[in-house]
Amino acid sequence: MASAVTQAQPDEINASSYVGFDSITRQIEHKLLKRGFQFNVMVVGQTGLGKSTLVNTLFASHLVESKGRFDPETQPRATTEIHAQSHVIVENGVRLRLNIIDTPGYGDQINNEGCWDPIVKYIKDQHSAYLRKELTAMRDRFIPDTRIHCCIFFINPTGHTLKPIDIAVLKKLAEVVNVVPVIAKSDSLTLEERAAFKQRIMAEMQHHQIRLYPFDSEENDEPELQLNERIRDMLPFAVIGSERTVTIDGKAVRGRKNRWGVINVEDERHCEFVYLRNFLTRTHLQDLIETTAQIHYETFRSKQLLALKESSAKQQSSGGA
Helix, strand or coil: CCCCCCCCCCCCCCCCCCCCHHHHHHHHHHHHHHHCEEEEEEEECCCCCCHHHHHHHHCCCCCCCCCCCCCCCCCCCCCCCCEEEEEEEEECCEEEEEEEEECCCCCCCCCCCCCCHHHHHHHHHHHHHHHHHHHCCCCCCCCCCCCCCEEEEEECCCCCCCCHHHHHHHHHHHCCCCEEEEECCHHHCCHHHHHHHHHHHHHHHHHCCCCCCCCCCCCCCHHHHHHHHHHHHHCCEECCCCCCEEEECCEEEEEEEECCEEEECCCCCCCCHHHHHHHHHHHCHHHHHHHHHHHHHHHHHHHHHHHHHHHHHHHHHHHHC
């Protein structure tokens, strides 16, 4: 019986003099900077929760026109169809092409059965479009990526628990996209109410086995695993959005002014906006992109190719008969 041949790992050898291949990281960085980066984020939630305002606050730019009211007499406007907007943001020489996908507020109709279907279909359609381009004989060198990398799910700050429709939408979304839940307009809750609300929400999520981003993988080292654990302990992020500038102690900050004082969006004592922004842009942006490709898209791709194979086999068998 032939014995299995195992290949030993090669020994590491330190170069005796400078060769120069350590510059490969700078070469990769140079190519990536010229090409730029793509990030696609979808916002999902009921009408009137400040989805557009939060996106504008996150990226410190006026990217999406708010549908909110500008005065008490005006009726609130609503997004009636899925709408994608594309912008290029430049920061310290890094170009980020940002696609923002605004969705209609679900639960607005009398009959809300299947109200999540257009949103899930849109996400799957982006996977399907990418797969078609990937399978063409003369495919592009760089396929335009419209796959949704992150879905920010807005929770109404009721202080009670999630509604059945919230659970239904979350379950459907978590199967196809990276879901990051946030409590919108969290300044309407006291700190005690906010903490209790968070506990109820996460208990509901665990009960219904809804898997939220971030995910751990074998590639994660110990600091990354610890960071993911801290983020999961913080979910859902209690956030406030504002494009207005207010003055606190002579310093201009983004926030909101009410009869009791000023709410500073970037003050950790007021809300968790800073943690959400750091999470989405400074620590996990690349992981969101990779997770979309390696988990959600791969799952979709495998199902599609298996279905194609089964269909082809059936056609051959029926033709042979």
